[in-house]
Amino acid sequence: MKTSTLQDVARVAKVSTATVSRTLSNPNVVSESTRRRVSEAVKITGYRINRAARNLRTQRAHSVLVLLPDLANPFFSAILEGISRNLSQQGYSMLIASTKQVHDSGERLIDYLDDARADGMIILDGGLDADIVEMLETAPQANRILFACEWIDGANFPSVRCQNRQGTRTAVNHLYDLGHRKIAHVTGPEGNVLMHSRKDAFVDEVEHLKLEQRPEWIIDGDFSLAAGCQAALKWVGLHDRPTAVFCASDQLAMGFIAELSRRGFKVPDDVSVMGFDDIDLAEHFIPPLTTIQQDRLMIGETAAKMLMARIVTPNEANSDQAAVLPVSLVVRESTASLR
Amino acid sequence: MKTSTLQDVARVAKVSTATVSRTLSNPNVVSESTRRRVSEAVKITGYRINRAARNLRTQRAHSVLVLLPDLANPFFSAILEGISRNLSQQGYSMLIASTKQVHDSGERLIDYLDDARADGMIILDGGLDADIVEMLETAPQANRILFACEWIDGANFPSVRCQNRQGTRTAVNHLYDLGHRKIAHVTGPEGNVLMHSRKDAFVDEVEHLKLEQRPEWIIDGDFSLAAGCQAALKWVGLHDRPTAVFCASDQLAMGFIAELSRRGFKVPDDVSVMGFDDIDLAEHFIPPLTTIQQDRLMIGETAAKMLMARIVTPNEANSDQAAVLPVSLVVRESTASLR
DNA sequence: GTCGTCTTTGTAATCGATTACATATTTTGT
C-alpha cells in the first residue's frame, strides 16, 4: 500500500496540485469552497506530506543537529528536552550526534549542513579542536551554528550560556556568609571555557573578599565523578585543610563527597561542599547538595529559539550574540556554618 | 556561495551525471580512469551529496527515530550511544523525540514513518496507550518498528531486551546467599512490562526458595528516586522489617537508601539494598550499589542492527523476533551478610 | 461596454540525485 501523494488528493478534489499545495501551506489564498473540497480529499486519501520532496524543493532539511561531547552525560538531558520542545513546535526535528563519534567516523561536522541533513546546529561542546573550529567559522553556513552552555573563546558564534561568573560569586559568598574563610575550588577540565570562567571568577571573588589563597587550594578536575574522588584525596592530603570546597560541577561534588565519606569524613560537619548545575540527582544525594542552579530547560528552549530565528531570516543581523541566563543558589545540606 | 551538485562534478570531469553517481555509490562498475577523473572533480568542486534529493529519489529517509518516554532519564544515554554508533556506521542519522511530546503536539507517531522523515523507529517506551499501539500494529510500516528495553505485551513487534527474569533470580539468590530470608521488593510503575516481569520473577524465586512472603513486602514504586524515598518510609513503618530489599531500578535503590540514611538507618548494616540496571552513578553512590548490570551500549547497538536489517530487506521473515541480552551481578557495598 | 483590479485557479518548471534502458566499446571464444 503506497501512501498517497498530492496528485492523488488533487484528483479526488478535482483541482490542480498547485491548489492542494496552497490549501495546505497557505489556506487563506484559496476560496472557502475549494478549501473544504481539498480537506475532504485529504481525509479520504489519508494524505501525508512527503518531507523528502518538500525538503528538496524548499532547500530546507526541517531539522536541526544537536552535538554533544558525550551522549552519556545526564547534564544534557533537560537541555535536549528544551530544544526538542521548541523545535517540534515549529515542525522541526532534532538530530543528535556526539562530536567524538562524528570525529571518529571521519565525517566533518560541517557536512551535516553541507549535505542538507540539517538547517543548523546547536553545539554543546566547547572542547572542539582548533582546526574544526576554524573550519566551522569559515564555512558559508557559519551563521547557522550556535553554542549552548559552552562556547569557543575567540570565535564569535552566537551562544546561550548561564551566568557562570555570577553563579561562582554567589557560591563563594554563600560559603563566606557561613563563616568559611579557607575555601578551595575543584576545577573543570583544563582548557574548558566553563572551567576558566568559573575558576577566574572564583579567584577574583576570593581576592575581593580578602581571603587567604594558596595554589594547592585550586584542585584540578574535569567535571566527572571520578575527578571528584581524586580531588577528595588531594584535600585529605593537605596540611591545612580548607573548611569549604566549591566544585565546578555537581558530579565533581558528588565524587568528592563520596570519596570523603569512604575515608570517614562527614559532609558538612568536616567540610562544606558545593556543586554547580543542579542536576536531577543533586537533591537526592546524601547529603542533598547545595549548588548553583542552571535552568537547563530554558537554556535548551532559548538555544532553539535563537537558532530558528537565524534559520528563518538568515541575513538579518541578529544582534543578540550571547544570551546569558540567570542562575540561582539552591541551599541544601552539604554546606553548613563553620563550627 | 552555492554548494556544487552532481551536474557540476559531471561538467568538470567531462562525464555524465549518471557516471558520477555510479562512481560515488557503486565504484566498481566504472573504469579506473574515469573513477580517478571523477574523484578529482569531486575534490575540485567540493561536492557534497544533497541528501534531500537522494532521499526523495531512493524513497529512504536515511534516518531512524528513537522514541523515549522522557528525555531527562539518564538510563537511556548509553543506549542512545549504542544506537547512534551503529547507525552512523551505516550512514544513517538518529532522530530523537519523546513519546510524551509527540503526543502533546498532536502528532501521531506513525507520521514519522508516513511522511518519510524516518525509515524506522526504535521505541524505548512500553507504556504507550492501547490505541496508539493498535495504530502502530495495523500500519503498513509496522515491520519497521522495534522495541528496546521495554516492549508491549500481546503485540508482536520485534524487540531487544535484557534477561529480566534471570537478573531478578540472580539478585534474589545473591541476597539469599548472604543469609537473608526476609526479602522485600520495590516494584516499577503499575502496568509496566519490566515491572511485571521482574515482580513475577521475584515472587517465583522467593517461592522457589521457600522464603516467607507477605503482601506488604512488595512495595509499589515507579523506577524513580522519589518513589524509592516513599518506599523507604513504607519499609520503616513495617513491624517486621525485611533484612534485604531488591529494588526494580537503581534509581529506586538510591532513593531508598537516601531516605533511610536521612532517617538514621545504615546500609548495608541495617538492611541490604540492591538495584537493577547499573547506571553510571551506581558505582559512585554511597555506598556503592550492588546491582544487576545491563549492557546498555549493546542493547542500543543490537536494536539498531536488528532494525537496519529490517529496513534493508523488508520482506525477509526475520525470525529473531526478540533478542534477549545477558545481565550480570555486580557486587558492591550496599549488600552484606546478615548479622 | 470597456477597462482595470482583485481573486482564484491551473500550467509547467524546478529542486538534485538515481537508474532503467540504450548505445558504444572492448574482450573472449571458436
Next chain:
DNA sequence: ACAAAATATGTAATCGATTACAAAGACGAC
C-alpha cells in the same frame, strides 16, 4: 575473423512537492 558476451558510459524519466507566471472570472467604476 566474426558472433557473443562483458564492460563502460550516456540519455532521459523519475521521485513529490513548491511556486513563478499566466489565465480566467468576478466585480465595480466610468
